[in-house]
Amino acid sequence: MGLVSGGQALSRSFPLLRSLSPRFQIRSTMFTSATSPQFKKVQIQREGTTFDAYVVGKEDAPGIVVLQEWWGVDFEVKNHALKISQLGSGYKALIPDLYRGKVGLDVAEAEHLMSNLDWQGAVKDIRASVKWLKANGSQKVGATGYCMGGALALASAVLVREIDAVVAFYGIPSSELADPSQAKAPVQAHFGELDSFVGFSDVTV
Numbered sequence: 001m002g003l004v005s006g007g008q009a010l011s012r013s014f015p016l017l018r019s020l021s022p023r024f025q026i027r028s029t030m031f032t033s034a035t036s037p038q039f040k041k042v043q044i045q046r047e048g049t050t051f052d053a054y055v056v057g058k059e060d061a062p063g064i065v066v067l068q069e070w071w072g073v074d075f076e077v078k079n080h081a082l083k084i085s086q087l088g089s090g091y092k093a094l095i096p097d098l099y100r101g102k103v104g105l106d107v108a109e110a111e112h113l114m115s116n117l118d119w120q121g122a123v124k125d126i127r128a129s130v131k132w133l134k135a136n137g138s139q140k141v142g143a144t145g146y147c148m149g150g151a152l153a154l155a156s157a158v159l160v161r162e163i164d165a166v167v168a169f170y171g172i173p174s175s176e177l178a179d180p181s182q183a184k185a186p187v188q189a190h191f192g193e194l195d196s197f198v199g200f201s202d203v204t205v
Contacts, residue, residue: 057085067145
């Protein structure tokens, strides 16, 4: 079974990873604020709630919703979005703030944030982000994400009818959230052959 709706399955997989890599002990805080260079902060509404998003890239270019890892909207995800915006002829990248301004600075904090995420609400945030991009110059919009973001990207391929393509880097949504075999949009999913995290990183589930 893959990731349960609150993220507990992924959380159970991480003790080994924490012992192997110091990268997972403390997360970089560089450029985590809304004042990061290059990015424009926008507010997106959906179903009576409003969330922040960060946009970078060409105004009328194809859009990419870039989904955070369990850390939140930090330097790493902004760096990914910036690089994506500069690929080829250019893209308009948008990062929805699924944690509403919170960022995990260590493993325990990130695990707590992910475990308490409203995953169905996050998918609604993604749909609102796709619709915002299409209303603001992007004729086609895809989504991409790593780890937690990868699971949400795959869920979006199933549940967000407005999305045009998805690229996921590991991460499987729970069966309660979405069945990836029912994807409505084209999907390119990347899983490490030697990745031993059963369930969340197991493409066969």
